[in-house]
Amino acid sequence: MPEFFNVLPPQRALQALLDAMPPPGLDNDEVAVDEALGRITALDLSASEDLPSFPRATVDGYSLRAADTFGASEGLPAYFTVAGEVPMGRAAGVSLSLGEAAGAYTGGMLAHNADAVVMVEHTQQVDADTIEVVRPVAPGENVVQPGEDVRQGDTILPRGHLLRPQDLGGLTALGITRVKVTRRPRVAILSMGDEVVAPEVSPAPGQIRDVNSYTVTAQVSQAGGEPVALGIVGDVYEEQLSAARQGLEDADVLVISAGSSVSVRDMTADIINALGKPGVLVHGLSIRPGKPAILGLVEGKPAFGLPGNPVSAMIVFELVVRPTLYRLAGCVNPPEPAFTRASLTLDIASAPGREDYVPVRLYAKGSGELKAEPVFGKSNLIFTLIRADGLVQVPLDKAGLYAGETVPVRLF
Amino acid sequence: MPEFFNVLPPQRALQALLDAMPPPGLDNDEVAVDEALGRITALDLSASEDLPSFPRATVDGYSLRAADTFGASEGLPAYFTVAGEVPMGRAAGVSLSLGEAAGAYTGGMLAHNADAVVMVEHTQQVDADTIEVVRPVAPGENVVQPGEDVRQGDTILPRGHLLRPQDLGGLTALGITRVKVTRRPRVAILSMGDEVVAPEVSPAPGQIRDVNSYTVTAQVSQAGGEPVALGIVGDVYEEQLSAARQGLEDADVLVISAGSSVSVRDMTADIINALGKPGVLVHGLSIRPGKPAILGLVEGKPAFGLPGNPVSAMIVFELVVRPTLYRLAGCVNPPEPAFTRASLTLDIASAPGREDYVPVRLYAKGSGELKAEPVFGKSNLIFTLIRADGLVQVPLDKAGLYAGETVPVRLF
Numbered sequence: 001m002p003e004f005f006n007v008l009p010p011q012r013a014l015q016a017l018l019d020a021m022p023p024p025g026l027d028n029d030e031v032a033v034d035e036a037l038g039r040i041t042a043l044d045l046s047a048s049e050d051l052p053s054f055p056r057a058t059v060d061g062y063s064l065r066a067a068d069t070f071g072a073s074e075g076l077p078a079y080f081t082v083a084g085e086v087p088m089g090r091a092a093g094v095s096l097s098l099g100e101a102a103g104a105y106t107g108g109m110l111a112h113n114a115d116a117v118v119m120v121e122h123t124q125q126v127d128a129d130t131i132e133v134v135r136p137v138a139p140g141e142n143v144v145q146p147g148e149d150v151r152q153g154d155t156i157l158p159r160g161h162l163l164r165p166q167d168l169g170g171l172t173a174l175g176i177t178r179v180k181v182t183r184r185p186r187v188a189i190l191s192m193g194d195e196v197v198a199p200e201v202s203p204a205p206g207q208i209r210d211v212n213s214y215t216v217t218a219q220v221s222q223a224g225g226e227p228v229a230l231g232i233v234g235d236v237y238e239e240q241l242s243a244a245r246q247g248l249e250d251a252d253v254l255v256i257s258a259g260s261s262v263s264v265r266d267m268t269a270d271i272i273n274a275l276g277k278p279g280v281l282v283h284g285l286s287i288r289p290g291k292p293a294i295l296g297l298v299e300g301k302p303a304f305g306l307p308g309n310p311v312s313a314m315i316v317f318e319l320v321v322r323p324t325l326y327r328l329a330g331c332v333n334p335p336e337p338a339f340t341r342a343s344l345t346l347d348i349a350s351a352p353g354r355e356d357y358v359p360v361r362l363y364a365k366g367s368g369e370l371k372a373e374p375v376f377g378k379s380n381l382i383f384t385l386i387r388a389d390g391l392v393q394v395p396l397d398k399a400g401l402y403a404g405e406t407v408p409v410r411l412f
Numbered sequence: 413m414p415e416f417f418n419v420l421p422p423q424r425a426l427q428a429l430l431d432a433m434p435p436p437g438l439d440n441d442e443v444a445v446d447e448a449l450g451r452i453t454a455l456d457l458s459a460s461e462d463l464p465s466f467p468r469a470t471v472d473g474y475s476l477r478a479a480d481t482f483g484a485s486e487g488l489p490a491y492f493t494v495a496g497e498v499p500m501g502r503a504a505g506v507s508l509s510l511g512e513a514a515g516a517y518t519g520g521m522l523a524h525n526a527d528a529v530v531m532v533e534h535t536q537q538v539d540a541d542t543i544e545v546v547r548p549v550a551p552g553e554n555v556v557q558p559g560e561d562v563r564q565g566d567t568i569l570p571r572g573h574l575l576r577p578q579d580l581g582g583l584t585a586l587g588i589t590r591v592k593v594t595r596r597p598r599v600a601i602l603s604m605g606d607e608v609v610a611p612e613v614s615p616a617p618g619q620i621r622d623v624n625s626y627t628v629t630a631q632v633s634q635a636g637g638e639p640v641a642l643g644i645v646g647d648v649y650e651e652q653l654s655a656a657r658q659g660l661e662d663a664d665v666l667v668i669s670a671g672s673s674v675s676v677r678d679m680t681a682d683i684i685n686a687l688g689k690p691g692v693l694v695h696g697l698s699i700r701p702g703k704p705a706i707l708g709l710v711e712g713k714p715a716f717g718l719p720g721n722p723v724s725a726m727i728v729f730e731l732v733v734r735p736t737l738y739r740l741a742g743c744v745n746p747p748e749p750a751f752t753r754a755s756l757t758l759d760i761a762s763a764p765g766r767e768d769y770v771p772v773r774l775y776a777k778g779s780g781e782l783k784a785e786p787v788f789g790k791s792n793l794i795f796t797l798i799r800a801d802g803l804v805q806v807p808l809d810k811a812g813l814y815a816g817e818t819v820p821v822r823l824f
Contacts (some may be wrong), residue, residue: 032631033611033626034626034629037630039541044568051619051795052620053615054617054618056620056792058790058792060490060673060674060675065439071471078441086616086618086671087606088605088606088607088647088671088676089605089607089608089618090606090607090618091616091617091618092617092618105671105673105675105676105721106607106673106674106720107607107620107671107792108607109616109617109618111677144790144792144793148790148793148794149789149793149794149795149796150795156798157798160427163624164630164824165627165628165630165631165634165726166627166722166726166794166797166798166824167792167798168626168627168629168630169624169626169627169630169722169726169797170623170794170797170798171611171625171626171628172611172621172622172623172625173611173620173621173623173722173794174621175611175612175613175614175621176611177611177612177772193500193501193519194501194502195500195501195519195520196498196501197748199445199584199585199587199588199589200587200589201587202587203465204503204670205465205466205503205521206466206498206501206502206503206504206520206521207501207665208464208519208585209584209585209586209587210584211582211584211585212581213584214445214446214577214580214581214583214584215577215578215580215581217446217580218446218449218576218577218580218581219577221449222577228551234501235500237581239575257501259517259518259519260473261500261517261518261519261520262472262518263472263517265498289703305812308518308519310578310581310585314577314578314581325664333801335750335823336750336752337750338747338748338750338751338752338823339750339751339752340748377561378470378553378556378560380468380470380519380556380561381556381560381561382561382578382581382582383463383561383562383582383583384561385569385578386568386569386578386579386582389818396462403645411750412576412578
């Protein structure tokens with residue numbers, strides 16, 4: 001089997017997988033705009049009309065012909081006959097002649113022949129039909145022109161765009177109420193191990209309840225995927241292979257969370273290799289925790305072996321599984337991980353040639369300098385991460401970080 | 413009505429509202445752990461048992477009594493009789509006597525009387541029943557002790573905790589499969605304005621399609637709230653008041669997106685004052701865009717008037733509505749806004765005494781220094797935000813930012 005790398009930095013491992021993957025080819029869903037938050041556009045979307053479709057005032061005042069105001073000043077105001085007003089939400093019912101103005105409201109339409117709006121603060125009522133304008137306005141001043149927001153035919157959102165609240169507003173502004181999005185990648189999640197029992201079960205001595213199925217399920221949801229729980233299978237190769245095969249048939253990705261002992265880890269690699277070509281691509285990442293991770297590809301479908309330790313499993317998911325899910329969904333603008341900066345309270349030792357991820361607790365939130373206190377703990381202790389607010393990365397080329405250093409903290 | 417401030421910085425305006433609000437008192441929901449992501453715990457949760465419940469090996473090797481290895485070295489190994497092994501997922505079936513060891517697997521239970529595990533790499537098989545140990549181990553070495561992850565009776569998650577993937581894993585580890593969370597705050601969203609029509613409608617000249625209902629709905633969902641759309645009401649005071657009153661009856665919060673002309677803004681304040689006491693608390697924020705925002709409280713329920721301009725409305729939501737929703741849900745660890753740092757490509761002018769929020773487009777993502785290019789545009793142009801990846805804030809005390817400065821960008 002082409003297990004062509006051994007212990008790679010996570011970025012290189014991820015790249016090796018992405019390079020081996022076929023181009024995104026999930027089928028599409030069509031959803032209502034108000035259900036499209038966080039989904040990925042399946043097509044380029046373009047504007048079928050100008051927005052706005054008419055010239056709009058950006059202030060309260062009077063629409064008029066800018067040229068009629070040229071030279072106006074406090075000492076020598078320009079006089080205008082008020083020919084009417086354009087109420088909000090109505091087409092202009094008034095057409096201006098020389099020296100005429102029409103009442104205008106913020107967001108309302110300009111009168112016909114008007115090319116600017118003078119703010120009400122720069123006018124003075126003379127009588128019922130007459131105003132003074134005490135400052136000149138330039139053509140286009142205080143006006144949003146037709147097509148200034150977006151022009152008919154413009155691409156408003158490219159294919160592969162993860163939809164944010166403002167994107168949905170832009171779609172409804174253009175009358176687009178349904179949108180074609182890529183299907184959520186289905187992620188089959190298999191928990192393996194003779195020691196693992198379901199959370200409902202009271203574990204006997206030697207047994208532990210399943211953690212990783214639940215953390216991974218939640219991480220898949222966060223990344224826009226659709227988790228498919230395959231449950232727990234004991235350490236019997238044939239049963240594991242059969243569960244993995246069935247799971248992957250209906251899914252786009254397979255995530256196996258296996259035990260941590262060496263024999264069991266090898267079983268995960270064997271399963272991924274047995275499922276199809278090319279099988280395991282990367283076996284081992286140069287990170288701690290998370291070294292015994294597996295990245296593979298099975299007939300075009302990504303397959304991951306996560307370490308059994310919950311802390312390792314979560315970190316490996318963030319580094320390699322999450323970006324793979326965005327890629328599968330065709331997403332070109334995946335959300336950046338959220339970072340903050342904080343001052344380390346303790347030294348962190350590492351080793352060159354390895355990236356370390358250390359959970360930290362943040363405090364002094366919001367008041368004064370943020371502190372990051374390392375939460376040391378073995379990677380099989382899930383509560384290490386529960387007590388933490390984020391992760392500090394010790395880069396590959398560093399032997400550690402010092403207390404007092406200001407470091408980026410990945411919120412987690 | 414106690415409109416006791418005029419044009420406040422958003423943080424002070426928010427604080428005035430939070431100070432006036434009654435303590436969080438939403439009723440609770442009970443949900444399955446796998447549906448609890450992003451929900452807020454309604455009670456302190458504590459561990460009903462030690463985790464792990466038995467001493468677990470953290471490496472593959474042999475469990476033994478550490479004292480029996482003291483003094484062992486490559487030159488003078490300690491000899492052990494292998495009394496059996498403890499398979500994964502099984503209670504220890506073997507009890508060690510002096511000079512005995514038992515096979516141990518990562519995550520498996522130690523044999524009775526064992527207090528440490530020696531890594532297989534530090535042993536040598538002598539014959540079927542005998543091993544040499546070439547390095548001493550300390551008591552507790554390579555072992556996770558019962559209760560080391562969490563102790564029975566410990567508070568594992570405080571009340572008001574927003575549940576993350578790792579928290580769900582911690583709950584299932586302890587056999588907690590259902591969890592009491594606070595109900596999602598229901599947010600009634602009312603769009604007002606004679607010019608506003610539904611997205612399905614082909615707008616006549618002077619009309620525009622509703623944007624803010626959709627952006628606000630999505631922002632409410634992101635903040636863990638439950639949006640309740642009240643639809644669009646024209647600029648008739650009685651109809652607006654009646655829609656707002658009905659909406660607020662079934663909801664915990666009212667968000668009104670009104671037109672931007674002065675007369676209409678005053679109507680929003682009148683409505684909030686008419687709905688109940690104390691009514692409008694803050695009328696105007698010292699920010700651009702977003703100045704004409706209203707924060708109020710109606711018989712204990714927050715009520716907001718958002719500017720009609722979509723860019724302003726979204727920014728005001730982020731600054732004051734979102735934190736209010738977290739407070740209502742009793743959340744003590746609201747997610748920090750995600751920031752990145754980038755170098756400005758253009759000067760941004762502002763005015764002291766005002767916070768400016770300028771949409772920026774980020775590029776050179778991931779390769780080299782990130783650049784932030786201001787997307788200038790009037791605040792009634794929704795596509796300004798669609799073209800942007802984040803917001804740069806010009807603080808209250810600065811007159812602007814310079815091209816080349818590295819600034820924090822709030823991803824948006």
